[in-house]
Amino acid sequence: MSDCAPEPPLVKRLRSTLAENPPFCSGTLGLHARDFTLLYGKPEDDIAHRINLSGTSAKDVEAVNKLEQACEAATFGRNAEAVLDETYRKAGKMDSDNFFLGFDVDRSRILDVVRAGLLAGGDETKPIRAELYKLNVYGKDAFFKPHKDTPRGTDMFGSLVLVFPTPHEGGALVLRHEGNEWSFDAAQILSATAHYELKRVAYIAFFSDIEHEVLPVTSGHRVTITYNLYWAPPPAVAFPEELSVIYPKHSNFAAVGEALAELLADPTFLPEGGTLGFGLRHAYPFEKRWERKMPNPLDKLRGWLKGSDAALFRALQALSLDPQPWLLCQSDSYCITVMVDHMVRLGYCEEDECYALLNHHGGVRVVEKNSDGTVKPSKGDEDYEAYGPENGKEVGVFWVTEYGKNNTIGSEYTAYGNEPTTAYMYMVVSLLVDIGPAGDRANTQGIAGSKAMQSTKE
Ligand SMILES: O=C(O)CCC(=O)C(=O)O
Ligand SMILES: [Fe+2]
Incomplete structure (x- = not known):
């Protein structure tokens, strides 16, 4: 620095702030x-x-x-x-x-x-x-x-x-x-x-x-x-060798990861890649009087997963996969399952909930896939042709664990709890994760899976 060059005042300020x-x-x-x-x-x-x-x-x-x-x-x-x-x-x-x-x-x-x-x-x-x-x-x-x-x-x-x-x-x-x-x-x-x-x-x-x-x-x-x-290192992905867990099995994070890795290594399993679905084992509290301007509760959920749900989430991430939580809604009368990646306020509607989600709330139809990637025909196909949106979004999912039934989205729900509160309701969430083709499971680029169906933030 030359002796005579005046020092810009902002440099001085930054320097003294740093030294403070x-x-x-x-x-x-x-x-x-x-x-x-x-x-x-x-x-x-x-x-x-x-x-x-x-x-x-x-x-x-x-x-x-x-x-x-x-x-x-x-x-x-x-x-x-x-x-x-x-x-x-x-x-x-x-x-x-x-x-x-x-x-x-x-x-x-x-x-x-x-x-x-x-x-x-x-x-x-x-x-x-x-x-x-x-x-x-x-x-x-x-x-x-x-x-x-x-x-x-x-x-x-x-x-x-x-x-x-x-x-x-x-x-x-x-x-x-x-x-x-x-x-x-x-x-x-x-x-x-x-x-x-x-x-x-x-x-x-x-x-x-x-x-x-x-x-x-x-x-x-x-x-x-x-x-x-x-x-401190980030929370351990696997337990140290000297610490053994007998029960519960899911706490053995390494075991969840190994089982997943083995499944994904099988070249006959979804050979072209696709979407895996996991019904979570726990229910999670959601604000009952959710309003559109409130944050999407599914965003926070990642950090709040419990027990085996958390172990599964971390194991998927450890395999360089990107699991996403979704809410699912099922209609027995129309034999259809629809999912949304955000909370929805349905209010009263005469339409079937699933069709209301599909037609007005960015809902995605879920069709079941077999482990070889073929789609299972559903009794609801005809109705969907008739009442579903034109060019509606659809994703094929291979369910590894069954998803929660009887989940109603955005409507009142009574359940037994230890507190007489009506502000929150338990909802069952599913994790969906796209996987790439056999041999390259972390590469999900060409996969028209759940990630491609995500709603642009409303
Ligand atoms: O006792 C102290 O305040 C400092 C001790 C110390 O510098 C040291 O143990 O290295
Ligand atoms: Fe010292």
Whole structure:
């Protein structure tokens, strides 16, 4: 950048906005008595010691002394080596194998705060996880000189430190980044909350590449728990090997996927490709007084599927297929099945519901197919010729599991429930998924299946 070129003000603004956000988030968290209970001991010891990390009595202070003695001298990383150098780091450490703490980081919602405080621009909704790392005791004159935290994986992005209200002074954590400096003095923060009904811990989460240092503790004991923060993988598609599920079978997601993959590998099964139909096993609540301006409830349904329905949906997606929820309506008197991919408000109509859907609401006639792709003739064919729309939409479906019968769309419906509510009704939904020809099932481009029948959004 040349010295004399004036800087455009918007660049300045952007730069200062970017610099405004400190690379950490901190605060305090009120906890219950059992969250402060720490049990510790070495595997070779016969007994575990118990300590209340919120206590301030002489007995509690003595217990913290003992905890300090049970710790090993804390090392730090220099290149690939764990170095013990008390001129650089003077503190006690206990590995996570040797203690149990009542506090449960996942239940505490602290990670939600970390996500909101540290991550932004869409990342605040990304799943993260905290992995318990160590317990540290910083006694009088203990400190940790400036350093960055060693990444323990490419998916590690930060560190979380909890400081307990054990009596102490000093030991502020100082962070430095791009010429800025921030101090997190947990001793001071906690003493300001000492009168609160719930005892509190002070917490700070920061990006691990930020330089930080713990200043010397001047009195008492600064007890901390540290966690490494990672980006969490998306919810597991298959269970880990060591976790076995006996019942229910559908929870064995891998089994659903394998059965599907085998069916699709069969070249005699819908050899030209087509549409598979699955009647879902559960019913889902829909707003009874649905209005056209309200969002389409089928859009949200994908995220709300239950049990085997969810397992099926995920298994289809894992095979690069694109399942879509549809509502089906069946008329016994006209032997016809019609489906819609959105909620419909029918109101009172003299016409048969199925024909009303076909003629006025973008309904699609569903004809059944055999597994070789041929269409099953239906008794309703003649009526359809007579009353159906000209050039009406039609899709052939091979039903893998039967679809829900007696589903009425958009009309009142009484059922037994555990609440006397009339605002919602259960509806049975079907999943339709197009598959490509044998050998290329994920390629559904030339398939005139359910996807091609979707209504353009009204
Ligand atoms: O105790 C603290 O505040 C930070 C400790 C630390 O930097 C570390 O354990 O790496
Ligand atoms: Fe650190």
